Amino acid sequence: MEIPRVGPNGSGMSVTIADNRDVTTSSDSPATLAIDVDDVRFAYGDTLAVDDVSFTVAPGQILGFLGPNGAGKSTTIKMLTGQLRPDTGKISILGMDMPGQREQIQGRLGVCFEEKNLYLSMTGSENLVFFAKLFGIQGFKPEPLMERVGLSTRLDDRVSEYSKGMRQRLMVARALLNTPDVLLLDEPTAALDPVSAIGVRDIIREEAARGAAVLLTTHDMHEADDLSDHVAFINQGKILTIDTPENLKLTHGTRSVRIRARHGADIEEEVIPLDEEGAEDRIRDAVSTEGLLTIHTEEATLEDIFVEYAGRGLT
């Protein structure tokens, strides 16, 4: 089963879909891949958390990992950070073996964890300076990063005094302090207000534009749609499909428009399939109607498509 994929920079990826048949449309050689996960499996005791997962991410690409809680997203990230060792399979990051060359890889890795694992008794800048020391960064100045995530006025406040959203932004700043080649972001906009979420999404785009490979796990289909060059649906430890959001929506969506118009005291709604004969005339008539209220396309959302694949929703 081949799933067509078109990345923004021409990169592709290989994937093992639910029936475990390998699908490859990649034009990247392994040497140019930032993340290369090959047939990885991990179990917590008798519970299989990640089941023969394969995917790749090229530099400058954002891969959105979409799945409900317990799907295997965080376990996959833990294997990529070296916290967990795969039971079987191979993980290569920047051409190096994880966990075999863990230390070298981690120096070029930026990780934003789902949990807010910051030192609460230390200030925001102290947190960043401490982690910069662990990365061996000499003469690190936290101010530019704090400004980038909108925390420049809270540099010297203890993290215990930060709001949830501020802590999340500091987590993002911490993930960026070593100018990573690979960014692993686990729910990076969770707990953020809409304005802050937009700011963080802009940062993620900037990092990808700089050339960083980004793996983004999220529940938020709109975020995945907005940010990702490709999205992977993961459920019960298996990757169900990987494709660009656009292709998924085109492939699985309904080509139709929904038109709402007022007729006297009543509001009428009409769905016009675009592939139906005479659709063009019907739309033209509807648009010229005096009481026209709204016109919406009826393309499928990523959530609809996820349900189609997984038989369940994202939440």
Add this chain to the structure above:
Amino acid sequence: MSGARIVAIMGKDLREFARNRFFVFITLLVLVAYVAIFWFLPDSVDETVHIGVSGTVLNTDVGGVTDGGTAGFALEVYPSEEELRAAVEEGRGDIVAGIAFPPDFLASVAAGEKPTVRLLIPAGLPAEVRLLLQGAVDEVAFSIAGSPPPVDPITEAIVLGTDRAGAQVSMQQQMRPLLLIMVLMVEVFALSSLVAIEVQERTAVAVLATPVRIVDFLAAKGIFGIILAFVEAALLGILIGAFAVNAPAVIVILLLGALIVTGFAMISGSYGKDFMGTLMISMLFMIPLMIPAFAALFPGSTPGWVKIIPTYGLVDAMIRITVDGAGWSDIAPALLMLAGWGLAAFGAGALVLRRRVATL
């Protein structure tokens, strides 16, 4: 291992410790309180046991036994058994107990009979003093009748340090190892809390997602714990005069003690879910570890199993040095045992913490 990363983690731990008001308060409080307790305790020992006596026996010369000037045994005479009983009950005149001889005691003993002598013993009187009183009665009987008193059975007892019979140890000297161990124990809780926070807040995961290796992380926790415990114990030691004799040996003892408590702190910190949980698990280690020091307060009452407690070597070596002025060769067995326990406890702590962090 990376020295720079270890130093960075230790610096962070020190900052967290210094900013935790509870840790700082407890550390300072313990230091001040223990120093105050130490200097409040008597630094000399009154080896004279005051005993009240009633009865006609004192009108007769029975040798040194009834001589009030005899070292270690002063008799105070009361005209009647009733007044003696009241004096013992009220603890008048430092009297620890009383011996009430019957009016016909001298005649009965001289006739070879066995008169009844009442020992007036307050509740809580140590068994040793009770035996002393019985012995005193026998001695009086022996002096009068000229026949030997019965021989008491010998009981086996373990004496921490040297048996101080005839050369008593002051309360200050007895309390010194206890205070040093107690201050080390306080650091068990402080360090285990720091470890618990690192585990519970999962900051350890963030640290280990950087080029820091697990051995760097464990080394940083271990070294910081040892330094924290040692510095506080050494500070207390200076203030209570623990370094007056054989200071290098005392430093080694405290370092090994710090190694032991750091190991236990890493274990309790690994499994403490919250403040109370960490406190409870810490107490599980702290209480047994303090037993040898408490046992040192009551020489001769220590059961054999106390010797297997990891801190026994610390107490034994500390008493030998500070009380007896022992040298390196005298404390070598205790130091070896202490070092063995230190390595075992630290190794176990590092292993447990490593496993705990790996499962986060």
